[in-house]
Amino acid sequence: MLIYWFIPMILLLGIVTSYEDIKIGKIRNKWIILALAYSIAANIALFSLKYYDADYLTKFLINSLLSLAVGFLIWHLNLWSAADAKLFFAFTALMPIYKPYSYFFFISFLSNAFIPISIVFFMYMLFKTTTKKKLFYFKKTFNAKTIFDIIFFIFGFLWIITSMFDLIGLRSNILLSLFVVFLMYYFIERILKIKTFYISLPISLLRLIFDSSVYSLEFIWEFLMLLALFLIVRVFLLLMASGHFAKAVRFSELKEGMVPAEAIFKSRGKYLKRPTAFSLIGPAKGKSFGKPLFRDSARGLGKKEINILKSLQEQLPFKDLMIQSTISFAPFIFFGAILTIISHGSFADILFSYL
DSSP, X not given: OTHHHHHHHHHHHHHHHHHHHHHTSOOOHHHHHHHHHHHHHHHHXXXXXXXXXXXXXXXXXHHHHXXXXXXXXXXXXXXXXXXXXXXXXXXXXXXXXXTTTGGGHHHHHHHHHXXXXXXXXXXXXXXXXXHHHXXXXXXXXXXXXXXXXXXXXXXXXXXXXXXXXXXXXXXXXXXXXXXXXXXXXHIIIIISOOOHHHXXXXXXXXXXXXXXXXXXXXXXXXXXXXXXXXXXXXXXXXXXXXXXXXXXXXXXXXXXXXXXXXXXXXXXXXXXXXXXXXXXXEEOOOOOOSEESSSOOTTOOOHHHHHHHHHTTTTOSOSEEEEEOOOOOHHHHHHHHHHHHHHTSOHHHHHHHTO
């Protein structure tokens, strides 16, 4: 089997980068370069020995390059760091693709990496937060306008997602659909900065006309499950986590690279700060309540931003800033790679086959 050629490097890369990410908070480029060099050498040898043909090699290369592009898209959405994106690419380059996934096999690997961290976050927030806080955020999320917008988005874009999966020959499941729906939702709102309702409403109307599958009990059950999961993930992984994985740091103790969990605004001549939405590597951009002191602090404070804060200490009504605790994502990417090897694709397929 092809995987035996790559298992030693997968284990080495996973163990070393997981340890260093937890210990020193870094994924060093030398391990990425070593993994990619090994992948190139191994694939040249396998192709020369006729373990596979040019068609497989083409699919493998395209799959790897697409994983790099999507990895950096996720970084741009502030869901993980650039180093995590490179590590994901390196693991993809070390992983043989299994039929029928071909060009898009990396999507299953990606979903496998996010399954364990989602479960860990959910359990942590479920048991480590007070009932009062849970009720507050549930009320905040489960309001009529939010649910109305999300219903139309999931209904419309689920049609596009399932059609896309069918086109590329990728087996769909509710967890994979949830993951892709979430990425699309935040891409449209945060990158394109378009209200999702204006896009999802016409798509939903077209689906009601042209997609007869929506008039079945099976679809209704799947749709309600996806809607419930989307709202729960939104509550536990985004809203409730905001501020929970953060600590107050005085301006005099701020260091470059620290990621603020609060945004500072100037409104009517006064400075104020508000929590920003949580993401896996720090806060994502949130709603503006005035003129922001920094244009983009989601990538971490720089020397310029720290100097501005220190120079304004006398004018600011607060003397500290909430700093986000970031997540070591390397162990989860490694675990996702192991799940992908075991399941030959999406681990959710195996999980749901027993339910």
